[in-house]
Every structure is written in C-alpha cells, then in structure tokens.
Amino acid sequence: MSKTFGNKIRALREGKQIPQRQLAAALEIDTATYCKIEKRDRRAKREQVTVLADLLEVDSKELIRLWSADKVYDIIAEEEEATQILNMVAETILKYQDKTAKA
C-alpha cells in the first residue's frame, strides 16, 4: 500500500525516537506483539489505534483511516475487479447517507 498503518506508526515513532517498548507498555501488550503490529503481522484493536494517535501526537482520524484501509485492502486486493468493488460500495454508502440525511 502507499502507506500502511504499520508504516505510518513506525515512521511517527522513529520520528519521535520512541522505542517500541514504550508504546507497547502504553497499549499493555509486550514488545513482540507491538512489533508485529508495525510489521502488519498482527492488527491493532480499534481502541489501541486511538491510544497510539495520542502518544504519537497525530490526528486519530487519520490513523483510523489507515487502519481501516488496511482491512479493506486485505479483502479486495486479491480480487480481479477490486476497483469496481470499491465503486459499488461507495455508491451504496452515498445512497445510504442520503437516506439518513433526509430522515
């Protein structure tokens, strides 16, 4: 991906010169697990993402976007018509937003 969630938090962490150990402690997991999150071997939980955003002083919405994008990517990357699938979902979401906006 252009920038995976793991890449992003690693870049931020390195920019701040924080060891994994410290973030791992904040997330109450051990460093091995934290390491795997950066390497995309494990997935952070949603709550952990917001904690990381705080510690890394970055907009949590941005991190959530990356984190969600990773999940979506995993689902459709292997499909032939990935782009068309995304368009279908986008349409659905727009329609649904219209409905709820009116209601």
Added chain:
Amino acid sequence: MSKTFGNKIRALREGKQIPQRQLAAALEIDTATYCKIEKRDRRAKREQVTVLADLLEVDSKELIRLWSADKVYDIIAEEEEATQILNMVAETILKYQDKTAKA
C-alpha cells in the same frame, strides 16, 4: 446496500423457482444455513459463490463483486469517513496496478 449478495441470489433463485433446499444441497449445507446466507446472517464461502453462479446461470464475476462488496461494507460502514477510506484504498490499488503493469 443497494443490492446485497443475499438479495441478488434470492432474486435469481425466485426467478428460477428453485427452492432453497436444492441450492443448499448443492453447497452441501442445510437449508437453515442457506437461508441465513440469503438473509445476510451467514456469509457464503468463495467457492460457494461460484457454485451458485453456475446454478443460477449468472456471471460468477458479478456475484463475486457483490459478495466482496458486502464484506467491505461491513468493515467501513460504521466508520465516519467511509468514503475517504475507499478513496485511499482505490489509490493504493491503482498505484499497485501501475507497478505490476510495468513489470
């Protein structure tokens, strides 16, 4: 969604006047499970989707698209910035396709 996977296969099945029992047998699951798939309570496996496409005489790619879209939708529907997430993934996919196309 505008048209979920479940809606689609149900419409096709009804158009052909086939009972759930028959498709369930083809998928080697019982009718309760098949029913849940139509109702979006259980998810079909990828192989099952192609089997259904055959039996319902519809392009399997179309069914796979709907099936994938359902999965993606489940992931991001609850997120605030769902559309932006989709855009991020779309970008990533395009970039990746460029790379592989050149290679």
Added chain:
DNA sequence: TTATTTTTGCCAAGTTACGTCAAGACAAGT
C-alpha cells in the same frame, strides 16, 4: 563484548464464524 532494541517461532487462550438441530411461522392444498 555488552547492552538495547527489534524480530521471529511457537503455543495457549480468546474470539469469531460456521453448520446443525429443533421449533415455529406461513401458505397452499386436501
């Protein structure tokens, strides 16, 4: 070398998703 950080493999525990069973709703026919 020594110390620190990062990474990996493996296993136990936890979580999620699946499929079946049993029971019930509903409609059409007798």
Added chain:
DNA sequence: ACTTGTCTTGACGTAACTTGGCAAAAATAA
C-alpha cells in the same frame, strides 16, 4: 382442521482463525 412443503429463527457445539505472551534469536548501538 390437518397435512405438506418452504422458509426462518435462536440456541448450541465446534471448528477455524486471531491474539498475546514467552523465549530465544537477530539486528543495532555503545
């Protein structure tokens, strides 16, 4: 009303997947 067939739902056991921790190995620095 009784049957027959289809569809639906909830509960339950279990299979499959995911997670986190531990221990030990690489990598990196001091």
